[in-house]
Amino acid sequence: MGAMVAAVSSNGTYSFTKPNRPSIRLLSGxxxxxxVHAGVTVKHRFRMAKDPSQVNLRQVHLIQEELFEELRGAGFTVAAGELGENVTTRGIDLLGLPVGTLLRLGDEAVVELTGxxxxxxxxxxxxxxxxxxVVGRGDGGTVTHRAGVMSVVREGGSVRPGDSVVAELPDGPHRPLRIV
Incomplete structure (x- = not known):
């Protein structure tokens, strides 16, 4: 079985968690x-306070479901949508993908990883x-972030649990994801 969408979530108001939905619709750009985080410019409250004209590189938040299993092993109970993500995936190492990776979600939607x-x-x-x-130290003391990846919508469309996830790597050298 290939990579898939395990859950989709959204919320029209600011809240830490996002309720699961039967489907979500991604809107290009x-x-x-x-x-609440949809828009051309930033919608995160802290970032808006600093500079509301910043380009929104955080339109869609994705987390791999495998993280929840790791957290359960450490005594935490976390389920899809509870960390504020829009798309929960299964079977793909989101954190290992480079900047610019295109993720095809189902038959229509495409997001580009920004960080x-x-x-x-x-x-x-x-x-x-x-x-x-979810934030710790890796080899050599480097800070590691495991709370998901951010993306922008390149092609709109509906996304629902069970949809396939297909990664298309960008041309050129691998540029690791950084905080956005």
Whole structure:
């Protein structure tokens, strides 16, 4: 079985979590229809306070479901949508993909990976100690971020659980994902 969409989530109001939906609609250049983070410019409250004219490189947030299994092993209970993601995937290493990777979600939608999510302290309000589980230190002391990837919508369309996820790597050298 190949990579697939495990769940889709959206929320029209600012909230840490996003309820699961039967489907979401991605809008080219904007994000998830009806989601509070959709737009051409940034919609994250902290980023808007700094500069509301910034280009929105965080239109669609994706997390791999395998992270939830790892967190369960560390004593946390986290399910799809609870970390604010729009698309929960299964069977693809999102964090290992380079900047510019195109992800085909189902038959229509395409997102382009822009970078890593940098979770804020709100994650510890959700479950104490969770921030240390998703932001840590890797080999050589480098900071690692495991709270998902951010993307922009290149081609709109409906996305639902069970849809396939197909990665198309960009030309050129591998550019690792960085915080956006």
């Amino acid at each position: 904007l994000g998830v229809e009806g989601d 890593l999510r940098n979770p804020c302290a709100q994650i510890d309000t959700y479950q104490k100690g969770l921030l240390k589980q």
